[in-house]
Amino acid sequence: MRLGGRLAAAIEVLEDIEKRRRPAADALKDWGLSHRFAGAGDRAAIGNIVYDALRRKRSAGWMLGDDTPRAIGFGALLLEWRETAQSLNQALEGDRFAPPPLSSEELNAIASRSLDDAPEAVRADCPDWCAPLLEQAFGADWVEEGRALAARPPLDLRVNTINANRDRILGELSGMGAAATSLASQGIRIPPIDGSGRHPNVQAEPAFQKGWFEVQDEGSQVAAELAGAKPGMQVLDFCAGAGGKTLALSAIMENRGQIFAHDAEKIRLAPIYDRIRRSDNRNIQIVTKPAELVALQGQMDIVLIDAPCTGSGTWRRRPDAKWRLTHRQLDVRKGEQAAILDAAKVHVKPGGLLVYITCSVFDEENRAQIGRFAADNPDFSAVDHQALWESHFPGRADAARIVPNGGIVLTPARSGTDGFYFAALRCAGQT
Numbered sequence: 001m002r003l004g005g006r007l008a009a010a011i012e013v014l015e016d017i018e019k020r021r022r023p024a025a026d027a028l029k030d031w032g033l034s035h036r037f038a039g040a041g042d043r044a045a046i047g048n049i050v051y052d053a054l055r056r057k058r059s060a061g062w063m064l065g066d067d068t069p070r071a072i073g074f075g076a077l078l079l080e081w082r083e084t085a086q087s088l089n090q091a092l093e094g095d096r097f098a099p100p101p102l103s104s105e106e107l108n109a110i111a112s113r114s115l116d117d118a119p120e121a122v123r124a125d126c127p128d129w130c131a132p133l134l135e136q137a138f139g140a141d142w143v144e145e146g147r148a149l150a151a152r153p154p155l156d157l158r159v160n161t162i163n164a165n166r167d168r169i170l171g172e173l174s175g176m177g178a179a180a181t182s183l184a185s186q187g188i189r190i191p192p193i194d195g196s197g198r199h200p201n202v203q204a205e206p207a208f209q210k211g212w213f214e215v216q217d218e219g220s221q222v223a224a225e226l227a228g229a230k231p232g233m234q235v236l237d238f239c240a241g242a243g244g245k246t247l248a249l250s251a252i253m254e255n256r257g258q259i260f261a262h263d264a265e266k267i268r269l270a271p272i273y274d275r276i277r278r279s280d281n282r283n284i285q286i287v288t289k290p291a292e293l294v295a296l297q298g299q300m301d302i303v304l305i306d307a308p309c310t311g312s313g314t315w316r317r318r319p320d321a322k323w324r325l326t327h328r329q330l331d332v333r334k335g336e337q338a339a340i341l342d343a344a345k346v347h348v349k350p351g352g353l354l355v356y357i358t359c360s361v362f363d364e365e366n367r368a369q370i371g372r373f374a375a376d377n378p379d380f381s382a383v384d385h386q387a388l389w390e391s392h393f394p395g396r397a398d399a400a401r402i403v404p405n406g407g408i409v410l411t412p413a414r415s416g417t418d419g420f421y422f423a424a425l426r427c428a429g430q431t
C-alpha cells in the first residue's frame with residue numbers, strides 16, 4: 001500500500017473509533033481481520049497514523065480547522081511524519097486508494113494557522129475539562145506536560161535480575177537501538193519509533209521466553225524501586241493485577257522473603273501465573289480468599305497499593321482513553337482509591353510502610369488523596385520524599401517533581417517516563 005491507501009485506512013479506523021466509542025486496538029484489529037491483504041508494514045503504518053491522530057487530536061484538528069477523522073488523520077501526518085501540505089498532495093496524486101487530496105479550504109487553513117496561536121488546551125492536546133486538572137498538577141508547566149503526554153512513547157524493558165543481567169540483555173538486543181535507562185537500575189529503553197516504523201517484537205525474542213526481561217515502563221520500575229523492599233521482607237501487593245510490580249519487587253527482594261499478590265478481581269491475576277513461572281520467581285504467593293488476606297493483618301513490612309486510576313499518565317500509550325475519560329469516571333476512581341487505602345492499611349505492621357502508586361498525573365487522585373488519608377489516619381505519616389528520591393537517584397532531583405511530604409510525580413516531560421505518582425507513609429510503632 002502507498003501512503004494514500006494507508007491514510008484512507010487510518011481514517012476509516014478513526015471513524016469506527018469515534019462512532020462506536022471503542023478502543024483503538026480493537027478497531028485496528030478488526031480492520032486487519034477484514035483486510036487480510038494488508039501486510040505487517042501496512043498495518044504498522046496505519047496503526048501509527050491512528051495513534052498519532054489520537055495523541056495529537058486537538059492540534060491536528062486545529063491545523064485543518066476541523067475535528068473530523070479525515071482532518072486529524074491528515075493533521076497527524078503533518079505534525080508527526082514530517083509531511084507538508086504539498087508533499088502530501090503529491091504523494092496522494094494518482095493513488096486510487098487515497099482519500100481526496102487536501103482541498104483549497106484545507107490548504108488555506110494549514111497555511112494561515114500556527115499552533116503557537118492555538119488555545120492552551122489545544123496545544124496541550126487534552127480535553128477542555130482536563131485542562132484545570134493538568135494546571136492544578138503542573139502550574140505554569142501544564143501545557144508542556146500535556147504536550148509530552150501526547151508524544152510517541154519509547155519501549156521500556158526491565159531486566160529480571162533473578163536470572164539475567166542488564167549487560168547480557170543489552171548484548172542480546174543489540175541492533176535494536178536498546179540502551180540502559182537513565183533512572184531505573186535494571187531498565188532498558190528502545191527509543192520511540194519514527195514515521196511508519198514499528199518497535200521490534202521483543203516478546204518473540206528467546207531472552208523474553210526465558211524470562212530474562214519483562215516489558216515495563218521505566219516509571220513503573222522506578223516506583224517499584226522507591227518502595228524500598230528488601231530481601232526477607234513480608235510484602236503485600238494489594239492491587240497486583242497482571243503482576244508488573246509484583247515481579248519487579250520479587251527481583252529486588254532476590255527471591256527472598258514473601259510477596260502476597262492480591263487483587264479484587266481474580267481474573268486480573270490470570271497472567272501472573274505464567275509470568276511467575278517464566279521469571280523463576282519463588283517468593284510470590286497469590287492471595288484470592290478473604291480469609292487468607294485477614295491472616296496478613298498487622299504483619300506486613302510493606303503494603304503496596306498500585307491503585308486503579310484514570311491512567312492519565314499513560315496517555316502516550318493509550319491516547320484513545322484520553323478522549324473516552326469522563327469526570328464521572330474520575331470521581332468513581334477517587335472513591336475506589338479512598339476505599340482501597342482504608343482496606344489496605346490494616347495489613348501494615350507497626351513501623352511498616354504503606355505505599356500508594358497511580359499511573360495518573362491528576363492531583364485529585366494523588367497528593368489530595370494521600371493528604372486526606374494522612375489527615376484521617378494520624379498513625380500514618382508521609383516519609384521525606386525528597387530524601388527518599390535522593391537516596392535512590394542521587395543528583396537527579398531534575399528528573400521528578402517532588403513534594404517533600406506530598407509524594408513524587410514522574411512525567412514524560414520531566415522524567416522521560418509515563419506519568420506516575422508515588423507516596424509512602426510510615427505506620428507509627430516499632431518494627
Ligand SMILES: C[S@@+](CC[C@H](N)C(=O)[O-])C[C@H]1O[C@@H](n2cnc3c(N)ncnc32)[C@H](O)[C@@H]1O
Nearest residue numbers: 239240241243244245263264265268306307308
Ligand atoms: C493499576 S492496576 C494494577 C497493575 C499491576 N499492579 C501491575 O503492575 O501490573 C489496578 C488493579 O487494582 C485492582 N483493584 C480494583 N479495586 C480493587 C480493590 N478494592 N481491592 C484490590 N484490588 C482492586 C484492579 O482489578 C486492577 O487489577
